[in-house]
Amino acid sequence: MNGLRVSERSEALRYSVAVGSVALSLLARTALDPVLQDELPFVTFFAGIAAAAWFGGLGPSLLSVALSFVAAEWFFIGHGRAQFLATPHDFAMAGCYFLVAAIIVFLSNAMHKARECAASRQAEMEREIGKRRRAEVELRGAQDELEYRIRKRTAELSAAMEAQEAEKKALAHKSAELERSNAELQQFAYAASHDLQEPLRMVANFTQLLAERYSSRLDDDGREFIAFAVGGAVRMQALIQDLLAYSRVGARSKSFEPVDCNEAFGRAVSNLYASIGESAALVSHDELPVVQADATQMVQVFQNLVGNGIKFKGADPPQVHVSAVRKDDDWVFSVRDNGIGIEPRYAERIFVIFQRLHRPEDYPGNGIGLALCRKIVERHGGEIWLESQPGQGSTFFFSIPVDGQRTRIGEREAGK
Ligand code: ADP
Numbered sequence: 001m002n003g004l005r006v007s008e009r010s011e012a013l014r015y016s017v018a019v020g021s022v023a024l025s026l027l028a029r030t031a032l033d034p035v036l037q038d039e040l041p042f043v044t045f046f047a048g049i050a051a052a053a054w055f056g057g058l059g060p061s062l063l064s065v066a067l068s069f070v071a072a073e074w075f076f077i078g079h080g081r082a083q084f085l086a087t088p089h090d091f092a093m094a095g096c097y098f099l100v101a102a103i104i105v106f107l108s109n110a111m112h113k114a115r116e117c118a119a120s121r122q123a124e125m126e127r128e129i130g131k132r133r134r135a136e137v138e139l140r141g142a143q144d145e146l147e148y149r150i151r152k153r154t155a156e157l158s159a160a161m162e163a164q165e166a167e168k169k170a171l172a173h174k175s176a177e178l179e180r181s182n183a184e185l186q187q188f189a190y191a192a193s194h195d196l197q198e199p200l201r202m203v204a205n206f207t208q209l210l211a212e213r214y215s216s217r218l219d220d221d222g223r224e225f226i227a228f229a230v231g232g233a234v235r236m237q238a239l240i241q242d243l244l245a246y247s248r249v250g251a252r253s254k255s256f257e258p259v260d261c262n263e264a265f266g267r268a269v270s271n272l273y274a275s276i277g278e279s280a281a282l283v284s285h286d287e288l289p290v291v292q293a294d295a296t297q298m299v300q301v302f303q304n305l306v307g308n309g310i311k312f313k314g315a316d317p318p319q320v321h322v323s324a325v326r327k328d329d330d331w332v333f334s335v336r337d338n339g340i341g342i343e344p345r346y347a348e349r350i351f352v353i354f355q356r357l358h359r360p361e362d363y364p365g366n367g368i369g370l371a372l373c374r375k376i377v378e379r380h381g382g383e384i385w386l387e388s389q390p391g392q393g394s395t396f397f398f399s400i401p402v403d404g405q406r407t408r409i410g411e412r413e414a415g416k
Contacts, residue, residue, distance in 0.1 A: 005119060006057035006112050014056030018064040021048035021055075026071050033076070041076030042068065042097045049101050053108035061108065065101045069094070189247035193240050200240060204233035235366075242368040246353065249297065249375045256380070256404055259295045261288035261302075261333070265322055268302035272310065279318055281310045286323035289331050292404025297376040302335075304369040305396050309337030311363055314391070330382065330399040337395075342388040351384065373398070380404075 006014070025048030029036075032044065045068035053061030073084055077093065085091055207229045215223050265285050269276070276283060283306060291298075302322065309320035316338060324333045342350065342357065349355050353371035370384075377384045377398045388394035 005116055006055075007116070009056075011059075014060045015063060017055045018052035018060030019067065021051040022064050022067040022071060024048060025068060026075070029072070029076060038076070041072045041093065042100070045069075045072055045097075046100060046104060050104050050108065053105050054111075057112060058105070058109050061105045065098075065105065068101070069097060072097070186247055186250055189243060193243040193247060196240050197237075197244070200233060200237055204230065204237055207233055235360075239366045239368075242366055242372070245300065246368055246372045246375065249372065249379060254294050254296065256292045256294060258290050259293040259298050260290050261298060261324065264288075264295060264298040265302050265306075267299045268306055271299070271303050272307055275307065275310050279310055279313060281313075281318040281320065283310075283320045283322075285321065288322070288324050288333070289326075291331055291380075291400045291402070293380055293400060294376075297379070301373050301376050301398065304373050305335040305398075308369060308396075309335060309339060309394070311365070312337070312339040312358075312394075314338065314340050314393075326402065327399070329402050331402055332397055332399045335396045336393065338393040341390040341392050341394055342386065343390055344388065347386055347388070350386075 022045070025044040025046075028044040028047075029041070036043070049061060049064050049068055052064035056064075073090075073094070077090055078084060078086065085094055207226060211223070211226045211230055215226065218226070262285070265288060269283055272283075275281070306320050306322065310318045319338045321336045322333065323336075324331050326332075346357055350357065351370045351374045354367040355371075356365060356367040358365075373396075374384050377400070381401045381404075382399040384396065384398040386394055386396045
């Protein structure tokens with residue numbers, strides 16, 4: 001038989017084969033009849049049944065069993081008599097026949113089932129294999145896509161990182177350059193003001209000597225000119241002193257230590273003793289904290305701010321009050337006065353070196369004090385600012401970090 005399964009063949013063909021095989025079995029039995037006579041009436045029919053069962057399946061095989069029985073009974077058992085199964089012998093033979101036929105049909109059917117089962121299992125496996133292959137192909141595609149994306153993203157990231165690295169390097173280079181030029185400038189300012197001191201002292205001393213020794217020989221104009229020269233030299237000495245102090249803030253400062261601000265304030269006030277006395281100023285303070293700082297510089301800040309509060313007084317005797325409050329990680333100090341006040345638009349400008357809002361004739365000074373304060377406060381990691389209105393006094397604020405941690409700039413400079 002060919003490889004087709006029973007269910008794949010047409011019904012007509014299967015039943016035709018059943019009928020045909022019964023006919024062939026009949027012919028064969030007839031041909032053998034002279035030899036067999038009454039013996040084995042069903043023998044050839046079993047072959048027909050087997051062929052029908054194998055080729056046609058259950059239905060055609062049952063049909064062939066029935067047809068074979070009728071044909072065998074008619075032609076070879078009863079020999080054309082009207083009554084089927086007349087004798088017990090007939091019944092016995094029929095019983096045997098049906099038993100053997102049933103075995104043939106059953107076996108053949110079981111074999112078909114097994115075959116179909118195996119075939120369907122194989123088909124199922126093939127489907128499964130096909131599915132897996134497709135899934136594998138899809139997976140490989142997805143993997144390739146993923147790898148491509150990862151490569152692309154990695155390339156983008158490394159390009160971005162390279163760019164960032166280059167930017168960082170450029171920035172570091174610039175900042176090193178800036179630091180170097182700042183240090184140079186500071187060194188220059190320090191050296192210039194330091195070296196100027198000596199010749200200036202000579203000018204001041206000798207003009208004073210000139211005034212003392214020769215003023216009797218000079219006329220009024222001469223004496224006035226010498227007085228101008230002496231005054232100029234003294235002012236210049238003060239200016240150079242302040243400049244030196246300013247350039248020293250970063251260049252030659254001590255490292256930070258715990259500083260009791262009450263003491264620093266006290267020293268500032270005693271330095272201002274003369275001007276406080278002259279102007280009958282009232283200088284007061286609340287309890288001040290201990291901070292991590294450069295003690296000398298804290299005195300300078302208090303001295304400049306309190307000094308300004310006294311110097312820029314209004315009509316009333318000056319009153320200056322210093323206090324401090326804790327705000328997050330900072331101590332915020334305030335120096336409040338009742339003086340002439342400042343227009344808010346100058347609030348930034350006055351912290352720039354040599355920037356003054358008044359003529360020296362009205363209020364003496366050289367415009368370095370607040371710049372010096374800012375430099376000192378920033379060195380300590382803090383900030384300085386003010387609140388003021390003309391005629392209503394001024395309050396200068398400055399902050400100093402509580403734990404002295406934000407003092408990197410100052411420490412770096414101090415380490416030089
Ligand atoms: P100087 O006191 O030598 O003029 P500063 O740097 O200390 O220099 O101050 C800059 C300017 O800021 C001053 O000339 C003054 O115009 C203004 N200023 C500073 N402190 C006060 C103050 N307490 N009240 C009013 N104006 C002030």
